[in-house]
Amino acid sequence: MSTALNMHYIVDGSDFTTAGEASTAVKMSLKKLGIAPDIVRKVAIAMYEAEINMVIHAGGGEADVMLESDKITIRLIDHGKGIPDVDLAMKEGYSTAPDTVRSLGFGAGMGLPNIKKYSDEMYIDTEVGKGTTVTIIINLH
Amino acid sequence: MKISKICQILEAEIVCCKELADAQVYSACGSDMMSDVLAFVKDHGILLTGLVNPQTVRTAMMMDMKGIIFVRGKKPDSSVVSLAEENGIVILTTEYRMYTACGLLYTAGLYTDGSDKV
Numbered sequence: 001m002s003t004a005l006n007m008h009y010i011v012d013g014s015d016f017t018t019a020g021e022a023s024t025a026v027k028m029s030l031k032k033l034g035i036a037p038d039i040v041r042k043v044a045i046a047m048y049e050a051e052i053n054m055v056i057h058a059g060g061g062e063a064d065v066m067l068e069s070d071k072i073t074i075r076l077i078d079h080g081k082g083i084p085d086v087d088l089a090m091k092e093g094y095s096t097a098p099d100t101v102r103s104l105g106f107g108a109g110m111g112l113p114n115i116k117k118y119s120d121e122m123y124i125d126t127e128v129g130k131g132t133t134v135t136i137i138i139n140l141h
Numbered sequence: 142m143k144i145s146k147i148c149q150i151l152e153a154e155i156v157c158c159k160e161l162a163d164a165q166v167y168s169a170c171g172s173d174m175m176s177d178v179l180a181f182v183k184d185h186g187i188l189l190t191g192l193v194n195p196q197t198v199r200t201a202m203m204m205d206m207k208g209i210i211f212v213r214g215k216k217p218d219s220s221v222v223s224l225a226e227e228n229g230i231v232i233l234t235t236e237y238r239m240y241t242a243c244g245l246l247y248t249a250g251l252y253t254d255g256s257d258k259v
Contacts, residue, residue: 017220020199024228027203037205044203045179052196105192105200110176117180 005067013060023048046118046136050076053111072138079131142251151235158231171243175200198224212239
């Protein structure tokens with residue numbers, strides 16, 4: 001199926017306070033396009049958690065959002081330290097985030113589980129020392 | 142419950158988006174962990190928190206919340222207020238602590254969305 005709309009964002013990893021700008025922009029764009037509110041919310045939350053993770057653990061990266069007639073695909077690519085044990089990282093409550101991040105309201109080990117919860121499909125391609133690509137698919141119907 | 146009524150109950154100050162004080166909210170939640178808000182909250186109208194940073198506003202935006210109540214006398218800085226203003230999120234501040242603020246609103250009839258247990 002052909003891609004109807006592509007959005008590309010650079011996620012700045014140097015400032016935690018600006019994390020979430022890409023997710024905010026995507027949410028607004030999808031609302032303007034008339035996508036159903038429950039779908040918009042799922043996309044926004046899943047992407048926001050992934051964007052926060054990217055800033056906390058990988059020093060930023062890039063995000064691509066592809067809107068097609070039947071689904072929305074979000075791909076977040078970073079060149080950070082990678083995830084040594086994906087199964088462990090997927091467990092609620094497991095976190096390697098520093099206390100400074102917890103004091104900002106994140107790093108409780110809910111990021112990846114939350115992404116999975118709000119997505120219809122989720123894939124993690126990671127290599128220690130090279131980086132991580134998280135792919136999130138949310139169906140429109 | 143109207144936001145203006147919440148303001149009255151919590152003896153709160155409206156910091157921004159005063160024009161939205163007549164908006165109705167139908168539920169509330171209280172947390173300092175934004176990941177928990179994103180994980181467990183459904184259709185909540187207003188967030189009570191002691192965490193003051195722009196991510197609090199972004200979390201409220203992602204959840205389609207109408208407002209944030211900063212408890213324990215926490216005052217948001219200009220970056221937080223600007224982000225809230227740009228996105229139509231009402232900010233209130235109250236001197237009450239989290240437990241008391243939640244209790245006062247619950248007693249007055251502002252409940253959760255029915256998912257009291259995880």
